[in-house]
Amino acid sequence: MTVRFAQSGLLGLAIFVVASCSEMSGPQAPSQSFRNDYDAARGALEAGKYQRANRLYTGLLENAGPLEPRLRLEYAHSLLRNGDYGDAAQQARFVAQTQGSTMRSAALAVLGVAEHETGLIAVNAGNATAARLHFEIAQEALAEVLRNDPDLDPLGALAGRLSNLKLQLRAL
Numbered sequence: 001m002t003v004r005f006a007q008s009g010l011l012g013l014a015i016f017v018v019a020s021c022s023e024m025s026g027p028q029a030p031s032q033s034f035r036n037d038y039d040a041a042r043g044a045l046e047a048g049k050y051q052r053a054n055r056l057y058t059g060l061l062e063n064a065g066p067l068e069p070r071l072r073l074e075y076a077h078s079l080l081r082n083g084d085y086g087d088a089a090q091q092a093r094f095v096a097q098t099q100g101s102t103m104r105s106a107a108l109a110v111l112g113v114a115e116h117e118t119g120l121i122a123v124n125a126g127n128a129t130a131a132r133l134h135f136e137i138a139q140e141a142l143a144e145v146l147r148n149d150p151d152l153d154p155l156g157a158l159a160g161r162l163s164n165l166k167l168q169l170r171a172l
Helices: 002-020 032-046 050-061 065-081 085-098 101-124 128-148 157-171
Strands: none
Touching: 032 050, 032 065, 050 065, 065 085, 065 101, 085 101, 101 128, 101 157, 128 157
């Protein structure tokens, strides 16, 4: 239940970040086809049709231009929700490395959750070394989010996950 709550919180976080980004208009506004594909990808993400969303986001990224970080973050979130933790971490890591401010923090939130989930899988497989590595990455990412953008965790889901991570690291 905690995982679902945290993932729901991340969806809210992603929606907040995307809504706070500039509108898709201006001198480099995307084509109507691009907008339609984006609306379809976003709709699929919000409807829980993650495989469809992932396919659409992959296509959108090819021609995203200045919208790439925003789309890549949404794609990372869709991958996370679909349980594709390694791919979600990879996409979120890229956004975190190339963006600053709130966009970086939102990407680190996705990265932290993806790494934590990957660590839990490693624990269940009996691989404490791999679990420790994933937990440490998750802890660092989530701590930075909470330090730099605590408003991105209005319900405390990330803080709760970070507390659990600390306990899990001590138990390894």
